[in-house]
Amino acid sequence: MHYVPEIACIMKKLFLFVCTLLSLCAWSQNQVVKLYSGKAPGSETWNWTEKRMDVNMFNTPVVYDVVEPTLTVVKPVGTNTGTAVIIAPGGGFLLLSIDNEGMDVANWLSKKGVTAFVLKYRVIHARTDNPPMEMMDRIREGAKFQEEAAPVITMAMNDGLTAMDYVRKNAVTYGIDPHRIG
Numbered sequence: 460m461h462y463v464p465e466i467a468c469i470m471k472k473l474f475l476f477v478c479t480l481l482s483l484c485a486w487s488q489n490q491v492v493k494l495y496s497g498k499a500p501g502s503e504t505w506n507w508t509e510k511r512m513d514v515n516m517f518n519t520p521v522v523y524d525v526v527e528p529t530l531t532v533v534k535p536v537g538t539n540t541g542t543a544v545i546i547a548p549g550g551g552f553l554l555l556s557i558d559n560e561g562m563d564v565a566n567w568l569s570k571k572g573v574t575a576f577v578l579k580y581r582v583i584h585a586r587t588d589n590p591p592m593e594m595m596d597r598i599r600e601g602a603k604f605q606e607e608a609a610p611v612i613t614m615a616m617n618d619g620l621t622a623m624d625y626v627r628k629n630a631v632t633y634g635i636d637p638h639r640i641g
Contacts, residue, residue: 540572
């Protein structure tokens with residue numbers, strides 16, 4: 460019976476260690492901010508859901524069918540310089556190269572003391588389950604594709620402006636100089 464207190468002590472220490480580890484993991488998670496409350500203006504009737512494709516012809520993860528614009532906040536590692544950058548990953552307004560043109564850039568900037576915000580903006584609804592290939596095909600459509608893309612490009616630009624407004628209004632929260640946002 461004299462072993463029971465020792466086991467209880469070990470269990471208590473293990474419990475405290477696990478709680479500490481879980482709280483550190485939660486603290487290190489990047490915050491995701493919705494840019495609009497409710498549906499984003501202009502896309503209220505969109506009824507598809509966002510998807511991610513990790514294996515594709517570009518050899519990098521992409522997201523597509525973005526309906527809900529967000530900012531993923533990547534805080535500086537170490538010293539905060541007070542500078543912020545909003546990163547808008549490319550993808551021809553049909554998809555977003557979310558890692559190599561988004562999160563990878565944000566993580567690199569965070570190591571330089573920059574607060575990075577990865578913008579997930581609205582894109583054209585994909586017709587297929589292979590948006591990288593579809594993007595290459597649709598660009599060849601020329602004027603037809605440009606006509607379809609025009610209203611979504613306007614929405615994407617508005618998402619960017621809304622993102623800039625959010626970062627400026629919340630500069631103090633993130634330790635950012637509102638005059639040092641790019």
